[in-house]
Amino acid sequence: xxxxxxxxxTFASEAITVSGTxxxxxxxxxxxxxxxxxxxxxxxxxxxxxTVTLTMLPVILTVIIMFVGSNVARxxxxxxxxxxxxxxxxxxxxxxxxxxxxxxxxxxxxxxGMISYGALFxxxxxxxxxxxxxxxxxxxxxxxxxxxxxxxxxxxYEGAFDPIFEKFTHTHTLSKIKTTELGSLYELTxxxxxxxxADEKKFIDxxxxxxxxxxxxxxxxxxxxxxxx
Numbered sequence: 196x197x198x199x200x201x202x203x204x205t206f207a208s209e210a211i212t213v214s215g216t217x218x219x220x221x222x223x224x225x226x227x228x229x230x231x232x233x234x235x236x237x238x239x240x241x242x243x244x245x246t247v248t249l250t251m252l253p254v255i256l257t258v259i260i261m262f263v264g265s266n267v268a269r270x271x272x273x274x275x276x277x278x279x280x281x282x283x284x285x286x287x288x289x290x291x292x293x294x295x296x297x298x299x300x301x302x303x304x305x306x307x308g309m310i311s312y313g314a315l316f317x318x319x320x321x322x323x324x325x326x327x328x329x330x331x332x333x334x335x336x337x338x339x340x341x342x343x344x345x346x347x348x349x350x351x352y353e354g355a356f357d358p359i360f361e362k363f364t365h366t367h368t369l370s371k372i373k374t375t376e377l378g379s380l381y382e383l384t385x386x387x388x389x390x391x392x393a394d395e396k397k398f399i400d401x402x403x404x405x406x407x408x409x410x411x412x413x414x415x416x417x418x419x420x421x422x423x424x
Contacts, residue, residue, distance in 0.1 A: 215308060216261060223253040223305035226317045227298060233321040234294050237328035245291065252298035253305055260306020338365065339416035342385040344402060345409040352383055356405060363398040365390055380409070386416060
């Protein structure tokens with residue numbers, strides 16, 4: 196029964212008809228909008244031009260596939276025409292490339308008249324992408340930081356900040372010491388791993404009380420191996 200319902204919205208045919216073309220194009224536009232909407236919901240920073248492209252690709256591919264059909268000469272002409280096209284945008288996120296292929300597959304489904312199966316494909320993949328996004332799949336908690344503390348030369352830095360580190364960090368390692376301001380100040384660099392619920396502002400405030408309110412820099416440790424945490 197389910198197969199019969201899907202086959203009612205399948206318009207695959209050797210001959211191009213006005214009704215089949217219109218239905219395929221409308222279906223492709225709807226699928227493109229669904230794909231673009233899913234992309235916007237699962238991406239924090241995106242460009243409007245890329246979302247518009249995602250809506251255009253399925254219907255463009257649908258028309259191209261319908262026009263080419265099984266004609267070999269048309270296929271070679273199309274290949275020659277598309278070979279002169281160059282993408283002029285910078286390479287983006289790998290997920291953007293996946294969405295390009297996603298929209299292309301939806302367009303192919305529309306081009307061969309299998310709108311119902313293309314819709315099933317789009318709905319399943321979009322639902323899957325939304326689930327991955329809202330469950331934060333693959334996202335790891337990174338507590339690794341690089342801490343730089345400036346202290347006066349008369350402060351004994353060995354163990355001076357240990358009570359604060361024990362309160363706010365999981366691990367801490369003094370990795371570098373250098374003098375600054377003609378030797379009147381020291382700059383200490385620590386590789387630290389914050390506790391999961393640590394309040395960074397309170398952490399910095401307590402450090403400021405200990406180092407005389409001199410400069411403190413807390414930054415992400417992008418290059419720190421995850422295993423060191």
